Amino acid sequence: MYNYKDYIIEDGLPHIWCSGCGNGIVLNALTRALEEMQIPPEDIVIIAGSGCLSRLISYTNTSTIKMLHGRVLAGATGVKLANPKLKVFCLMGDGDCATIGGNHLIHCARRNIDVTAILCNNFNYGMTGGQYSSTTPMNSITTTSRYGLVYEEGFDICNLVTAAGASYVARATAYDVINLKKYIVEATEKKGFGFVEVLAACTTHYGKNNKMGNSTEMMKKINMMALPVSKSKKMSHEELKGRYLTGKLQDRYDREDYGTLYTRMVEEVKR
């Protein structure tokens, strides 16, 4: 039996993240999800890119790759196809996953590569000082939009990944850690591309720049932005504005993953 502590390098702690940051919660949810699935640590590869969340791989007792900024999913594609037995987890921030790596995200979802992608969306580039990203909500103040981000709209990244063809898509807030863990388990156990977006607080930059209060207040505010998908059905467009649908957003059974289809082709060709 593996305990969640078996997945953590305790000597590596305490972590470097700011108080109130959602990244620690992601680490917590991930390791508890691994415990629930009882995956042997040697079968796990965790890949991160650049940014605050990428530090997570310093704390996990598994094989890890520090990939380039944006290329996490492209690297994960190679790892998974080379050794399908591996469970591959891709840990990315909104800059990494949705902005510089947006093209790889689309194609990884389209190919339905059997990896688990976790996007910790804190609405800005935290590591580099709080600049806006492709998920920063309209009108936000960031260090590169001092007069307000009035000219470009942020992505609904779950919609994008769903449209691109992922087998599994879910969204949770860092406040809702029980469901977050559940979605990570489901995304991993689902064959095909499993995508989980976490809405998280960056108290140091985004929160401070947008006067969202202290860590607790900010977490509450992010939770107010969330809306369980079940409740959204009867709501008008106007009511849904600025809200992030949470819960299981996609769970399809009509698409096989790349590895399965490729292996079948090889068998056919060799016959």
Next chain:
Amino acid sequence: MSDNVMFIQGNEAIVHGAIAAGARFFGGYPITPSSEIAEHASMLLPLVDGIFIQMEDEMASLASVEGASAAGLKGFTATSGLGFSIMQEHIGHAIMSEIPCVIVVVQRGGPGTGLATKPAQGDMMQARWGTNGDHSIIALAPSSVEECYELTVKAFYFAEKYRTPVVILSDAAVGKMYEGVTLRKLLPEEIASPRIPDCSPADYRTYRYDPDNIAVLAPMGGKYQVHLCSSVHDEFGHSKGTPQNSNKSVRYLTEKIEKHVDDITITKEYCLEDAEVVLVSFGCSCRSARGAAEMLGEQGVKAGVLQLLTLWPFPKKEIEKVLIQSKLVAVPELNLGQLYNEICRYNIFDTEIISINKVSGELITPTEIVDAIKEVF
């Protein structure tokens, strides 16, 4: 299995060489004049249970190859000038993370989109210095279809032995050319041994800053925990940007290749023994150089050719030898003097060196080389 004789293109021979060397993963993005490599990889790899994937761009291509290599498969990609530029960030990543991989560059005219279908040799310096930071690199340049096969085998061997990306610097002439070639059955020692660390999993470290004893990269998914890291790291592979770690790792990455230049150097000599005029060249231009040397010989000039199959690390000793022995060194190449300039750096002997270049997308003819030499000799 015995030797296999085929009449094929240089690009195709590279795929045969890769598979013979044990490569089982190709991730690539089409670009002229390299596309036949992807096409043949897509046909041949499934037959040996290998993986072919066409990625969304060159960054993703090399990233996927790095990922496959981390998981234990020998991988390669193929591209040309601009695609090579896009890959440069990942070449630095693979150098710093010490991930073996092979990048085939079939050179075409540049800069920019340049001359897509015409041969050039303008990426010699891009291969050396294209990515950021101090580092060394291994680059091999074939001039025939047979050398495409043989050097690809070598490239995979060096990539594993030195845990580094290796560049095969081909060109549109060599890549597109058809020749009869013997796809020789390889000897066991020509293929790098499997990556098995010589220690227990508990004692295993992903890195060791010892140029004479490079740490074995254990494949992910076994008992050995691996931490591949492209930031300055400690021996575990954890990101630790201390002055000591930075100083050690950057020097080590250069030394682990430059210290072994003799092992990596491959050259061929034609009539070099008593040559007064030595043509130093690589890739397609070498063929013209050999023709020119023959013509000069017929005219009573003692001329020979030094072909550099290894371009990087730079074969200084071999260059110094011809600088000492000859009265004139001529350097024909399809660029404005990238090899010439490098040779000049080692000319402390006051030997006359001339640069013979062409950037028109056409090959240099033997006559043009002879004429250029006759002007000064």
